[in-house]
Amino acid sequence: MSTLFTDATLADGRVRDVLVEGETIARVADAGTLDPADAHEIVDCDGRHLLPGAIDAHVHFREPGFAHKEDWHTGSRSAAAGGVTTVVDQPNTDPPTVTGAAVDEKIDLAAKSLVDFGINGGVTADWDPDSLFERPLFALGEVFLADSTGDMGIEADLFADAVARAAAEDTVVTVHAEDADLFDRAALERAGDGVGRDADVDAWSAYRTAEAEAAAVERALAVGADSGAAIHIAHTSTPEGIDAAGDAGATCEVTPHHLFLSRADLDDLGTFGRMNPPLRSEERRKAVFERVADGTVDIVATDHAPHTRAEKDASVRDAPSGVPGVETMLPLLLREVREGTLDLERVRDLVAANPAAIFDVPGKGRVAEGADADLVLVDLDSTREIRGDDLHSKCGWTPFDGREAVFPELTLVRGHVAYDARGDDEAFGDAIGENVRR
Incomplete structure (x- = not known):
């Protein structure tokens, strides 16, 4: 045809x-x-x-283990409806994708996908790098320097070993950069007892500090430099983290929620706006947007992390972190093109050409x-x-409702x-x- x-x-x-x-x-x-x-x-x-189909280099399609939140069929339908033609799935599933057998299982599940895909291998104390690197991995990561969904945060020695192994395998390492030692636990203790949209979710932003991100970015880059590894910083939420990556010659991504939402939106979002790293101040959000527009940021990726409404409708301490986004990434960026705040070629590069180049997928990301x-x-x-009701993710809601x-x-x-x-x-x-x- x-x-x-x-x-x-x-x-x-x-x-x-x-x-x-x-x-x-x-x-x-x-x-x-x-x-x-x-x-x-x-x-x-x-x-x-x-336009070239978008490459979302950071999704959580939740299979295996959490298919009630999302699965490869519903997640890929949502991707296709949003103009995303390739997704890269992260390892914090159940079981986590830290062995060759787990990669094989996930590839089998992805047979339900309407869009092309990559599978990232993860790192835990139980990882099996020999079997992992025998499989067709997209990259190593998301490697967690602090716990998030799935509790896959690892210690410094294991991180250094994993980065060195990835360098030997000529594989990019995608890093979730937060330093838990710099979290403000007192801020979280001050949170009220409200749930859902009545919760003081700003306490989560105060708890997982901007300083914790910047310090972890610098640590990850230093380890990468020691091993000669290619480091990609996931979901940078601060201008400080973006600048540190750029100064070191590393690549980084920004999510739509850190690009378009800030702590000023948390009164409306409640715990539906809890994610890791959290939303930042409006001043920092604007600075992140400036770096996306001027070319400092390499890619936009969603960190599509759906949870059910019932799961999110909890206290700020108990609600899971993450929001859906794979279907709304390109549409939101195209709105900015209409409004004159982003150039269409810049959007093309952010979601297609640059991820294809960074992760060496030469057949993707261009109309050629x-x-x-x-x-x-x-x-x-x-x-x-x-x-939210019109979107195709299984979770059925979005933090961008009404935009x-x-x-x-x-x-x-x-x-x-x-x-x-x-x-x-x-x-x-x-x-x-x-x-x-x-």
Whole structure:
């Protein structure tokens, strides 16, 4: 099968015809120069934008062990509806992905995925690096320097050993950087007894301090330098952490919730806004946004971490950390393009070109001849409100409820339709996702 996209506006503003043959982009040519007779299907883009599919380098699809929160089918549907064509799953499942057998189990579960995927291997005291590195890993990580969901925080000696092993295997190490010794436990003790949206969740932000992140980033970078390892800092929430990574020549990511939400939103969110690292001050949020816009930040990734409403509707001490985000990342960034606060080429790089380069996935992240036909068709003139009930994650809620966003009309994964909202009813494709390390 072949599909011809005519008069498609690319992220850099060029208007092109794009011919997809099978699973690959076969031709990219000046508009009006490709023969429609060469294609089985014609998609008249009529000035709409054709973008490379987003790569979300940080998701938690919760299988095995927590499928009541999310599974590979629901998570990948949510990804496809948000223009994400590749996801990278993190290891804090049950069992944790710290052995070759656990990687094999997760790859089998991912056969339900509508989008392509990578599997990260994790590190605990019980990890088996020999069997782990025999498998087709995407990267090593998320390696936790402090406990989060799954209680996978590790000691300094084990972290150094793991980084050295990853360096020997020429594998990127993704680090969850928080130093628990710098947490303000007194702040958490001051939290009230409210639950859900009545809880004083700002105590969580005061507890897991910005200083704890910055110190852990610097420690991780120093260990990486000693071993010659490539360090990628996950979900940096502070300008200090971003700057430290940049100064050391490491890469970092920022999440949409740290980009668009701050402690000022916690009165409305309550414990639905509890995550690790936590939301920061509005001043820090603005500084993080500036670094995303100016090119200091390498990628945006969601840390998609769904929990049920019942689980989140607890006290600030008991509610699990994390929010969903895989379906709303690209739509929120495209809204910023509409508003003139982000450049479309910058968004393309943040969610597609840069993650493909950092993690060495050469077939992804670009609209170019020979690349995988991972494509997203969007109309920047068409917006709608984000509503949790309209999204496709199993958890059924979002911290961005009520915000305007630009959602995809069509998402292709290697030339296969994964999501189509061009008709009266949206439609999803089949589970054709493959391991990008195949």
